[in-house]
Amino acid sequence: MGHVATSIDGMELVYERPRTLTDTPMHYCPGCGHGVVHRLLMEVVQEMGIQEKTVGVAPVGCSVFAYNYMDIDMQEAAHGRASAVATGIKRILPDRFVFSYQGDGDLAAIGTAETIHTVNRGENILVVFINNAIYGMTGGQMAPTTLLGMVTSTTPLGRDAAVMGFPLKMTELVAQLPGAYYVTRQSVHTATAVRKLKKAIRNSLEYQKRNKGTCFIEVVSNCPSGWKMTPKESNDWLEKNMFPLYPPGDLKVPRD
Amino acid sequence: MIVEGAVQAGCKFFAGYPITPATGIFKGMVDMLPGRGGLALSAPDEISAIAYAIGASLRGLKAMTATSGPGWALMTESVQFALMTETPLVIALVQRLGPSTGGATQGAQGDVLLAEYCTSGGYTIPVLCPATAMECYSLAILAFTWAEVYRTPVVLLTDKEIAMTSERIDDHALCPMTAQDRPTAKAGSAAYAFEFPQEIPGFRPVGGYEKVTVTGSAHDKQGRLQKNSPETVQVLRHLEEKIRWREQDFSVVESDLQAGAETLVVSYGVTSRAALQAVVRARAEGTAVSFLAIKSLFPVPKKAIVKALAGIRTVIVPEENLTGLYRSVLSSLFHGADVRGVNKVGSMITPGEILEAVKEVQ
Ligand SMILES: Cc1ncc(C[n+]2csc(CCOP(=O)(O)OP(=O)(O)O)c2C)c(N)n1
Numbered sequence: 094m095g096h097v098a099t100s101i102d103g104m105e106l107v108y109e110r111p112r113t114l115t116d117t118p119m120h121y122c123p124g125c126g127h128g129v130v131h132r133l134l135m136e137v138v139q140e141m142g143i144q145e146k147t148v149g150v151a152p153v154g155c156s157v158f159a160y161n162y163m164d165i166d167m168q169e170a171a172h173g174r175a176s177a178v179a180t181g182i183k184r185i186l187p188d189r190f191v192f193s194y195q196g197d198g199d200l201a202a203i204g205t206a207e208t209i210h211t212v213n214r215g216e217n218i219l220v221v222f223i224n225n226a227i228y229g230m231t232g233g234q235m236a237p238t239t240l241l242g243m244v245t246s247t248t249p250l251g252r253d254a255a256v257m258g259f260p261l262k263m264t265e266l267v268a269q270l271p272g273a274y275y276v277t278r279q280s281v282h283t284a285t286a287v288r289k290l291k292k293a294i295r296n297s298l299e300y301q302k303r304n305k306g307t308c309f310i311e312v313v314s315n316c317p318s319g320w321k322m323t324p325k326e327s328n329d330w331l332e333k334n335m336f337p338l339y340p341p342g343d344l345k346v347p348r349d
Numbered sequence: 350m351i352v353e354g355a356v357q358a359g360c361k362f363f364a365g366y367p368i369t370p371a372t373g374i375f376k377g378m379v380d381m382l383p384g385r386g387g388l389a390l391s392a393p394d395e396i397s398a399i400a401y402a403i404g405a406s407l408r409g410l411k412a413m414t415a416t417s418g419p420g421w422a423l424m425t426e427s428v429q430f431a432l433m434t435e436t437p438l439v440i441a442l443v444q445r446l447g448p449s450t451g452g453a454t455q456g457a458q459g460d461v462l463l464a465e466y467c468t469s470g471g472y473t474i475p476v477l478c479p480a481t482a483m484e485c486y487s488l489a490i491l492a493f494t495w496a497e498v499y500r501t502p503v504v505l506l507t508d509k510e511i512a513m514t515s516e517r518i519d520d521h522a523l524c525p526m527t528a529q530d531r532p533t534a535k536a537g538s539a540a541y542a543f544e545f546p547q548e549i550p551g552f553r554p555v556g557g558y559e560k561v562t563v564t565g566s567a568h569d570k571q572g573r574l575q576k577n578s579p580e581t582v583q584v585l586r587h588l589e590e591k592i593r594w595r596e597q598d599f600s601v602v603e604s605d606l607q608a609g610a611e612t613l614v615v616s617y618g619v620t621s622r623a624a625l626q627a628v629v630r631a632r633a634e635g636t637a638v639s640f641l642a643i644k645s646l647f648p649v650p651k652k653a654i655v656k657a658l659a660g661i662r663t664v665i666v667p668e669e670n671l672t673g674l675y676r677s678v679l680s681s682l683f684h685g686a687d688v689r690g691v692n693k694v695g696s697m698i699t700p701g702e703i704l705e706a707v708k709e710v711q
């Protein structure tokens with residue numbers, strides 16, 4: 094962190110809230126991944142010294158209140174349209190760092206076409222995709238990303254591929270597109286994972302200076318309330334059940 | 350109760366996308382339909398949801414979807430397609446507060462005109478508006494009957510307060526009727542055969558014995574795309590005429606008229622419950638006042654309204670929106686009377702507020 098570390102009661106302060114994050118208690122459920130990702134984004138923004146030059150778009154979904162926490166220009170967008178609104182902003186302000194921050198409902202259900210076209214145009218923005226395999230905000234219904242057999246409020250007997258199709262792997266899909274510059278899948282369920290995600294965010298925002306195409310980060314995340322688990326259970330469940338289908342790692346890295 | 354009514358009506362297909370305060374209907378359908386030989390599908394958005402339902406209806410199934418304002422906005426292209434192709438369809442529209450994303454957990458009566466006037470040309474889409482859990486049930490059944498018999502999209506307009514409130518009901522009082530079915534086409538007849546514009550053409554399912562083509566473009570009686578041939582214009586007129594001609598059949602109101610009253614309170618939906626309370630209290634205080642609760646917002650039940658207006662000098666229309674949406678529709682019927690609104694957004698109108706308006710007149 095760029096500024097002076099002080100001490101508290103004789104102990105050295107080694108970690109603190111970045112100044113780019115407001116001092117507002119978050120509304121997220123205990124253990125939810127959203128808060129950690131917010132923090133990482135803002136840590137990177139602070140470390141790069143780009144607070145005044147960063148614009149975010151967070152549409153409806155649990156993170157609709159992101160503007161309360163991220164101390165940068167934050168816009169909401171209609172459901173599914175985050176990357177489209179981000180496109181408009183980036184085209185007019187090409188020197189800004191622009192990102193969209195979307196849930197799997199927003200990005201992989203109602204906004205699927207928007208996502209594919211944004212990446213296909215190679216829009217020079219960062220897309221942060223929080224995949225918790227569920228529509229969190231509306232109370233835990235099946236999303237396109239929901240795992241087979243997973244029980245949600247609209248799949249009371251578990252998701253059946255014969256009726257509801259297969260989990261949609263958006264990240265694999267967009268990695269195929271020529272407009273994608275950097276595509277990676279990360280998570281926030283362990284300290285190591287958090288550090289790796291932070292690196293991915295840093296890379297993406299650095300790449301944005303090169304103007305070479307879309308950076309896309311999927312964050313495999315949890316939803317303790319929607320999954321009806323404790324935070325710890327949800328993190329264990331995530332590793333055991335989400336990772337086989339959504340394995341962490343880079344899908345596309347810049348060649349130049 | 351909308352779900353109970355729809356299932357009782359014989360609904361066999363539902364497609365939805367979650368949105369507060371309509372998600373309960375989606376969830377209820379997922380829980381109930383499969384066990385009754387039906388199918389409830391999750392769509393990736395509202396545009397798909399309504400299109401799935403149209404597809405199922407084109408095959409002849411009673412079909413439904415449910416949403417709130419933001420989703421309705423996305424559905425309107427397909428609502429017009431259903432109207433143009435005379436495809437029976439019920440859409441439950443559960444209103445929430447405000448434009449755009451609005452307030453998901455706040456009720457409102459702000460989509461009245463958005464629901465009715467969503468077609469280019471302003472075609473009449475029947476809109477039913479229940480005020481109680483029991484009416485959610487009975488009007489859901491009626492919505493299916495209208496959709497089927499008149500081959501039209503029908504909107505079942507509620508709001509967060511009606512759709513998400515738990516109410517005690519007497520289930521013995523639930524009428525065990527089912528909805529009527531759509532008329533079937535005679536073998537060899539044109540896709541949209543009618544002699545008189547008000548006639549309802551017989552329906553022919555896709556995948557049946559006879560070839561079927563359907564187009565949302567302006568078309569002739571055969572269902573073939575045409576520019577503006579006289580027959581195509583006839584079909585466009587027929588789409589409105591089939592509703593207008595039998596306007597009376599669509600009238601559902603509850604009127605409680607008091608002899609000698611010079612004030613009439615007209616209301617609908619959840620607000621009509623507060624209005625009824627206000628009327629009861631006004632009468633207890635010795636004020637004569639008539640009351641009309643409208644359940645079929647469109648086509649406007651003109652006769653019932655004109656009847657209620659006899660001897661009336663002042664009409665009060667309470668509704669939970671800023672500008673008096675339904676009042677603006679009715680005002681031409683109220684000529685001569687002093688028309689006043691009781692309008693509010695953000696919370697329900699109370700009986701006291703309506704009572705105050707009634708008393709102000711005296
Ligand atoms: C057009 C429209 N349809 C539906 C909704 C209701 N809605 C709000 S958020 C949401 C899904 C949120 O899920 P996701 O994007 O996965 O984010 P999460 O809440 O899980 O973080 C839905 C369906 C809406 N606001 N607008």
